[in-house]
Amino acid sequence: MVWAFYLNDCLMRLIVLLLPVKLKKTPLFDFHRASGGKMVEFAGWSMPVQYTDSHISSHMHTRQHCSLFDVSHMLQTNVHGKDRVKFMESLVVADIAELKDNQGTLSLFTNDKGGIIDDLIVTKTDQTFLYVVSNAGCADKDSAHMKAKLAEFKSAGHDVDLEFLDDALIAVQGPSMSRVLQEGLKDDLTKLTFMFSALTTAFGVPCRITRCGYTGEDGVEISVPSSRVVELTERLLSNPEVKLAGLGARDSLRLEAGLCLYGNDIDETTTPVEGTLVWTIGKRRRQTGDFPGADIIVPQIKNKTQKKRVGLVSTGPPVRPHTPILSTDGKVIGEVTSGCPSPCLKKNVAMGYVDSAFSKNGTQIQVEVRKKAVPATVSKMPFVPTNYYTG
Ligand SMILES: *[C@@H]1O[C@H](CO)[C@@H](O)[C@H](O)[C@H]1NC(C)=O
Ligand SMILES: *[C@@H]1O[C@H](CO)[C@@H](O)[C@H](O)[C@H]1NC(C)=O
Numbered sequence: 001m002v003w004a005f006y007l008n009d010c011l012m013r014l015i016v017l018l019l020p021v022k023l024k025k026t027p028l029f030d031f032h033r034a035s036g037g038k039m040v041e042f043a044g045w046s047m048p049v050q051y052t053d054s055h056i057s058s059h060m061h062t063r064q065h066c067s068l069f070d071v072s073h074m075l076q077t078n079v080h081g082k083d084r085v086k087f088m089e090s091l092v093v094a095d096i097a098e099l100k101d102n103q104g105t106l107s108l109f110t111n112d113k114g115g116i117i118d119d120l121i122v123t124k125t126d127q128t129f130l131y132v133v134s135n136a137g138c139a140d141k142d143s144a145h146m147k148a149k150l151a152e153f154k155s156a157g158h159d160v161d162l163e164f165l166d167d168a169l170i171a172v173q174g175p176s177m178s179r180v181l182q183e184g185l186k187d188d189l190t191k192l193t194f195m196f197s198a199l200t201t202a203f204g205v206p207c208r209i210t211r212c213g214y215t216g217e218d219g220v221e222i223s224v225p226s227s228r229v230v231e232l233t234e235r236l237l238s239n240p241e242v243k244l245a246g247l248g249a250r251d252s253l254r255l256e257a258g259l260c261l262y263g264n265d266i267d268e269t270t271t272p273v274e275g276t277l278v279w280t281i282g283k284r285r286r287q288t289g290d291f292p293g294a295d296i297i298v299p300q301i302k303n304k305t306q307k308k309r310v311g312l313v314s315t316g317p318p319v320r321p322h323t324p325i326l327s328t329d330g331k332v333i334g335e336v337t338s339g340c341p342s343p344c345l346k347k348n349v350a351m352g353y354v355d356s357a358f359s360k361n362g363t364q365i366q367v368e369v370r371k372k373a374v375p376a377t378v379s380k381m382p383f384v385p386t387n388y389y390t391g
Helices: 002-018 029-034 055-064 084-089 136-155 177-182 226-237 247-256 283-288 294-302
Strands: 038-042 045-050 066-070 075-080 103-110 116-124 129-134 161-164 168-173 197-202 205-210 219-224 242-244 307-314 324-326 332-341 348-355 364-369 372-379
Touching (some): 029 226, 045 055, 055 066, 084 129, 084 136, 129 136, 168 177, 168 226, 205 226, 247 332, 283 294, 307 332, 348 372
Antiparallel strands (some): 197 205, 307 372, 324 332, 332 348
């Protein structure tokens, strides 16, 4: 038996080695390996899921101190041309025209059926381009989607161009980020509030710093030339407040903060209204109704949708994606889309979609874990209060 298993295991490894799948590597790949990173496949990339510290201790370190995450796998795009705002607004739900110089916002690419193609951050720089960051897992479809619209715009005589960046991107997240980063900056970081972006130099490395992130903590994302990212990372890590953290901690941090993971919590079958992301739809855009899927999405804002994304809290066995959600009398009323034990709350936190009749805060429901119904409560999100720097 043992030998059969051993041979089988060897065979599996051989097959894995021979498979022509070539994972993409970020400019920090060698650095991750040298730092004890446990590399896993994520969206076609080889990324660290954790380093030498446990996932829980990385999670807590981020909430109490500061962590550095490699997010270079995300797609960074500059949108140039004098019709860039009109171009981007033809693809997403945000009111980009009303953004202040260097202000960014979370937005959504939507399709004609009202579904969400991806979530993204679009920043209206004070130069002649928009800076867009979207998900690694959607990079191919996002770029194809933007290129198709670009061709349409160009043939209509509009002035737009796309530039896909090969810069690295690191996220530095946690309450001591500002102290750590300020040491390397000439600019005053207290002037850069949540969702604003600036071109600057950090520890001698030219970069774009955007005060955002996906942990619920104060933090920044730093876009930096690939050739200089190891140098900047090493410089930041030389401060004992800063530790490396991987995808594992990133997932539990974003879930505690109530933030969606594309592909789990939102996708092409969910609309912004069902996903409780109506706040991302600009007021003017609701009136003009000129974004993809507006004829489905705008009426949903006034009328209840049949299903809605909610937060869930429970005790007992961990709640994982695809767990059925039941009413207290045992009817299936929805499904979990993300879930984990919360390192901060010491309870299980999850999000999922339920029949809207069950979406009110405090509603008692059940989750079916390993064929057993476990009591759970619908909860407001974020589960853990966010700590964004608003000045
Ligand atoms: C809301 O739903 C009702 C019933 O389905 C429908 O008659 C009405 O037209 C809808 N309202 C809007 C604004 O779509
Ligand atoms: C949500 O419901 C819980 C009870 O489950 C209650 O303690 C809490 O105050 C409610 N929160 C809000 C914002 O209504």
